[in-house]
Structure formats: structure tokens, C-alpha cells
Amino acid sequence: MINQTENKFLDISKLLAGETDEIVFDRSDIPFPFEEEISVSSLHFSGRVFRFSEFVRLSGTVTGEYSAPCARCLAPVKEPFSIAVDCAVGNAPDESDEETVTADGQVIDPESISQETVLIHLPLRLLCREDCKGLCPKCGMDLNSGSCGCAQKEIDPRLAGLADFFKD
Ligand SMILES: [Zn+2]
Ligand SMILES: [Zn+2]
Secondary structure: OOOOOOOOOOOHHHHHHOOOOEEEEEEEEEEOOOOOOOOEEEEEEEEEEEEEEEEEEEEEEEEEEEEEOOOOOOOOOEEEEEEEEEEEEOOOOOOOOEEEEEOEOOHHHHHHHHHHHHHOOOOOOOOOOOOOEHHHHHOOHHHHHHOOOOOOOOOOOOHHHHHHHHHO
């Protein structure tokens, strides 16, 4: 086993040459360079590259923290995440649609693998809690902290005619 925690890029030449059967790595404080509505911090990627029969595989875990305003009430939300990574390196063993990491020569870049993994799994929105009631569209009050009185009086205009119909 070779530990390449200190290297920016993983050199897999010894693995390909059969001189080792496993390379382990651990990266902290990876930047997240994409401009997204949800920001990512504390990005961390640890794992191993190993031989699996005649193929090379990469297996690990990407962790970090999402932060964004709640999509309903705008309160700041932070949410830790953990994503498992397991993919073939180089050419996938068969024509399956399995995710494949391309080794640029005999080098793997764990930073870009983790960044792209997070980007693919990025949620569309964060909620402060699953049943967040959001803000009143009329007065802007945070409905999680009570009722403002205007929301309940709203009648869907499509149903207003129906209400008239049942009045008699
Ligand atoms: Zn909320
Ligand atoms: Zn209101």
C-alpha cells in the first residue's frame, strides 16, 4: 500500500506496473470553484485506488457541507453531506454506463473528481426543515413563527366561482 496523501495528483504508475496493489489518499479543504446557488464548504475526499482483477478502481467518500438560504423562508441553512464514490479508472470493464474516471497518463486528480461528484449530486434547494411553512406571500411574515391572518383568507380564484355557486 502506498499513501499519497501529500501529493496533489495520484501517481498510479506503480499500481499499473503491479508494484503495489493499493494507493490510499486523503484530501481536505478542497475548493469548490463552481458558481451555484448552494455553496459548498469543508470539501474532503478520502479513498483508495486499487486493482480489481485486471482493472483499476477508485473507491472513496466525499464529504462537506452545503449552505444556502432556505428555499421557502430564506433562513440560513447548513447541511452536511456524504457521497460514496466507486468507479472504474481508465476504460470501464465493459460497455456499461458506469462512471469512469479518466487517468490522464498515469495520474489521477482527486480534487477534480470530488468537485465534479459534488456538482452532479448538488441538491436543487435546501429547506430549513421538511415542513417549512415559508413566508406569507402578502405580508412577508415567517409563517413558522405564527400566523399573520392574511394567508387563511386567500381563496384560489379558480374556486371563487364555485364558492358563489354553493352559497345558495
Ligand atoms: Zn425555511
Ligand atoms: Zn401575511
